[in-house]
Amino acid sequence: MNRKIVDFGRRNLAWVLLLVICIIFSFTNGNFLTLTNLLNILNQNAYIIISTYGIALIMMSGGLDMAVGYQMSICGVACALMLNAGVPIPVVCLITIALSIAFGALGTLLEQLLKLPRIFVSIGLSTVYQGVAYVITNSKTISGLSAGFKQIGQGTILHPNLTYATIIMILFGIVMSIVMDRTYFGRYVFALGGNEASARLAGINVKRMKYAIGMTAGFFCGVGALVLTSRVGAASAATGAGTEITILTGILVGGVSVRGGDGKIANCIAGVLIMGLLANGMQLAGLNTYYQYIAKGAIMLLVMWFDAFQIKRRALAASKRKEAAA
């Protein structure tokens, strides 16, 4: 019984951590534990969490993508430009998402063509995206978006702080959890992350899977860009910048290994929320964005060290068990 609780805690460490942070914050700030504040936090992080679903897939399959930030910028900017050009809202949404899916596929295409790990491809692409975003916006912020579009990120339902964006985030979270746990697609993702050579010889079409994963990541990045643009009511080349670090760190805090092959969507949500809460807490304490970068970087190093340590510990335990058996 006791052991079961410990095991449960270990499997959902990110949620335990999130709970602890919430308790601490509720003592330091009387307004923290109100429904309004909690819903606000969800709304603020919705676009990051939605993008996380895709990047988590890439990481579970053993890849790493650093382009998501500026990819989001480009999509946001394109979306804002189209809206201001008078393109109907549903068409804008579809084109933005299609564009982002194409970017995701481009990542996989280059990965296959150049035979490079996704991390290198995505760092290159990220810089290209950054340049393109600045060129097409002329470094200006595009604002004055239509009220109808702003409804996605600002419109509420049931509660004055429960936005459509939050609902979208929760729904996709449930869908992706089910996909990862219950469909063969989910298992194939883990198969790739566990051992790509074995996956290939087991008859999994690795190439097609990588395209599927890249495009899924693109889809969620596109949805994230729409939500963000709509909530802010404007877009610039800098809107998405830095998101990739928050997502990557959040996913690692959520227990996904850098080597892939493990993890749960729900834990990744908790991981990103922890990052969001810490940023929020630091802001309340009067520490600006630059201090937050310091903290984020430190946390990232810490979780990466912890991950490497875990990998070593597991390998050691396995070899010891085998020796005992021999």
Added chain:
Amino acid sequence: MGRKILEVKNVTKTYPGVVALDNVSFDVEEGEILALIGENGAGKSTVIKTIAGAIQPDSGEILIDGKRFTKLTPTQAKEAGIGVVYQELNLVPSLSIMENIFLGDRVGGGRFGPNFREMRRRSEEIMADLGVKIDVSTQVQMLSTAQMQIVEIAKAVVKNCKVLIMDEPSASIPMAEVENMFRIVRRLREKGVAVIYISHRLEELFELCDRVTVFRDGRYVITRNVADITKKDLIRYMIGRELTEKFPERQVTPGEPVLQVRDLTGNGDFHISLELRKGEILGLAGLVGAGRTELAKMLCGDVKPESGQILVRGVPLKAASAADGVKAGIGLVPEDRKLEGVFLNYTIEWNIPVMSLKRVSRFGFMNFRELDRLTNTYVDTLDIKTPSVKQEVRNLSGGNQQKVVVAKVLAAENEILIFDEPTRGIDVGAKQEIYRLMNSLVEQGKSILMISSEMEELLGMSDRIVVLHEGRVTGGLEKDQFSQDKVLELASGITEE
């Protein structure tokens, strides 16, 4: 002849469950080339590693130029005059020849790094000694494999080398370059260096070596002058025993052909034709590097052939990846189960159904009851020994890991199974179980192509044997023609005499 420069005396090395070297003694004389031969697993590489200080023996001693050692470190071995050229080259491609030769050595004792003038002078001297004309400041990555090997040799002999050990030196370079390598080795012999030459190619040692020492099953068998021995004798010494393991009988008559390979070229193989019949175990023999695994990779769809045809039950296999091979019912149990077979970090119940996931899914959703059924069925039928199906595969023994790979392939309902070294690295008991399993599979009407380097296994399990040598079929043997000598002759490239 000359003075004994290296003596190995009563060396024993055991690993858990295996005696790798059993009280082995032999010696090498100054200025001779000694061939060291034996089948895979005979203990050749273990004895080399012992001499080079890479592993420490349990007992026994090694005398190098009169100096007695019970255990050696790599540094001690080097200082005592042992140089080794391993099969795979260990050079830094971006550095020059001379920097590679003196890697890790402060030549001329410069305080701020090596003295390059001194390095160049000595490198040129060594190359001249070996009779090679080459600019020693060339980057290694600009060299051919044969030239790289020469740099390896230079690197091994640079420090007062008395005994040079060469592990399958002819395996990594083109045939045309072998003669040049021989010339260098002979030159070293003239200078008084003793050479231990390991090779699978028997014809080479008749051309190059003075004496030959045979190992078998971790034991020393015999040392003879090359001039006094025939190839047939050598093969007999190498195998030299009757089949000791009992291979279970099976009652099955092979039926119609299920897999036909016609004039297949690609992946290092040339014009391969063979036929696998229903209910048959076809043995695929050959030395390491003969192109057997390469053939298996083409048959399962993982590597695209350049030309030729693969027919599965008469239908041409058009495979873009292993996924198409699996669809056609061809399952591969790969040679390296850890790298290509299992998912070590995942549980048994995750691994076994992994090839069947699509089949047991509806609208993409997996049927978990069916997954459990598959897992339990195959854990039972293959007798996988584990406390729980939730055990991670990395915690299982080699034999049980192999069974998980087989279970994975069987659960996918493959009819044609390719077993690449099915019993490598697993203990005798588990081997028997794998054999019995293979028998029951063909009795159920499945067909097996078995790649094996173990003679007994090939002769004991196969209905027919096809032998490859350097990517080509050198012969096929029917059951009544089976003999160890015949297989080894074909495997070393002797076709008809």
